[in-house]
Amino acid sequence: MNKTNIYQQRRNTLAKQMLSKTGGGIAVISTAPEVARNRDSEFPYRHDSDFYYLSGFDEPGATLVLKVSSKGQLESHLFCRPKDAEREIWDGIRLGPEAAPEVLGVEFAHSNQSLDQKLSELLADQEAIYIRLAESAEADRRLRHWMKQVRGQSRSGINPPSEFHDVECLIHEMRLFKDAHEIDTMRKAASISARAHVRAMQVCKPGMREYQLEAELLHEFRNSGAQSVAYNSIVAGGANSCILHYRAGSTELRSGDLCLIDAGCELDGYASDITRTFPVNGKFSGPQRALYDITLAAQEAAIAMTKPGNTFMQPHEAALQVLTQGLLDEKLLKLADYGSLENAIETGAYRRFYMHRTSHWLGMDVHDVGSYRESIEGIAQDEKPWRILKSGMALTIEPGLYIRPADDVDEAFWNIGIRIEDDAVVNDSGCELISRGVPVKADEIEALMKS
Template identity: 75%
Template structure:
């Protein structure tokens, strides 16, 4: 019997995903066996672990978030059998660390076919590997994983004179799972919408509470409060709260810097909810009003994002939103004399020579999902040379960010009014049938609306 105190679980969803993976294995190899372990626990210091976070691929196929677990799928022409190895029940350890599902309850609750204590993994794997042709694993993922797989394979090879064959074909399971994860199903989209809504409310809270004289870490605390208060389990990545010149450091961490009146504050922060990330960036004036120079660069950045949003639609490539944003940003750099039209001659030349990269040095988008920089190829399959492969064609149900920016450091050839201004605007976009849906617009993006929020 399944324990009555467990939350409702969508076993059919994960069973369906395992069935999709099995179909891909059949396409490649006819049949095979797949082995996928979750992430190990990691010590933070002598007697304390980091908060545990499951492996995304493992969770995608099982929905199981306990450490010490391994999924094994046996796939033949007509069936797929799911074996789960997990921690056994242990009343003494559960007093200290919390309840465990255990192998007895796992089949009914998780929808797997068989479950065993993880202490039996080394004994069971050689039997499951026997007479399998293709083995799907993470290739070269770690020395310890490679050692265990070699041990299991050697055990099977030791039975050769008894007519037992070991797998002779080794394939990368990540390539198959990551292609699946690139396309979001209805359950994933709904979870990501809720994550984006929580993160948007956190950004609003930060704007409303921001005052000159506060410290960056105090604004970060407001974000963390909003995430956890609304039920998010964690941050999706280390929050960036960057005041003044710090906003020109792309991966800056919130520190003790004081928020000064007249400066901007850039916040790049998102929560993780039920295993899925959100990723939002907003830039706002600490005293509640943009200066003329700040407003000029902000409006350029917003125009670049709007142009990139228009270019995010099925049939366009992954790079088209970036190329579109770059053109708008570069024209703005020339208009505001961050770049010299006299020296460069044209927008096209400023783009071709890469002159714009002085003030905009990152891509406009990345995939978003269970990981904030989510998995999935950015190139189409085809040419043998990766750089010759065309960029990925955007399709319905892909999820990506749209995040242009401008970062101006002091320099003799840059108008002083723009020094130390860093601006980024980022939203999460679901590719739809005819365009895209910005699921993170619960927080304002237009300069006038941001100022109104801070006044309110």
């Protein structure tokens, strides 16, 4: 299946949901705006994920409108920037509305300058409109303007939509399940990121700066064809490894310290997300190795529970068992204070050393969309059961331990931060780890760095 057909199929799937829910209607999805970086330049442009998921179009200034009749007939309208020879000299070639139908497989394309006028026509006599509810003040203003234009035609017997629905709920449920094209792209992204992590391990040596390792990652990402990072890379040496969202800075990487790298590229709109922790000098110390092996065992326990039929939380619960037992074994938690492993978990004793969950969804966004709980009517959100894992879901598996200096902690463990993260796609037999192109066992890491 070519890419155009993929996006057409997704639009058709959304149209069927709209037909089932409200007997048709209008869906309006705009892409992300350009954002100024400073006085005369913008941040590198990145499309809106929902918009791209349905259109495959990555230019700014665009809006997709889907009109679904009561008989299920779909009209796709793309509003995009018109061709402009002067601006294209400065900013690059635009697709333009004339070429869009053939290239993107939409039925109609228009200049984005006609959006307000055309929307008032498309909204006329529609029962329901699907939009992003409470998206922004500007989006609300534009919706009020469109509705006002339609209401102005009431004496002609034309009425505006009377029902408002959140289009994100429908799109995000679709995005939660990855098709073969998406999984293939994510495999390629993870492979590139794995090579970047290998590169960083191979060049790392005492005396380097964090930003120098970040440069190695970025080189491998772009040199391998990735368009961008999926998120700001974390390169954290020594005590910085205990800061969860630390940015690569100028700290010197010292012999005897660990380096934690959490970095992934974005390829063709899809994210990868890998974390590895390794010794700057290529050899784990005794305390470092002890905590590393505990963390890896926790990840292996979580991987074993990542399979269809289990809940989203079961891998996390499996990791907690191993991590908390390891903390007790290493006397970072004292059994006498809690009485049992179960009580240490129940009371959250582990949280001072492990304060995040083991997984999150992964896809077009690094923290991808989709509810973590089952959708059951009549039950409060926080009482709904955790989501059942199914084939096609993609998620990270990333346990960690972060030991900060404290009076009741053996000084040998101070400033050791460890996280091990891989990307998993749930399949019929369990899950596929798509990011294991970089070593994960301590012996393998040491061997790679030695070579």
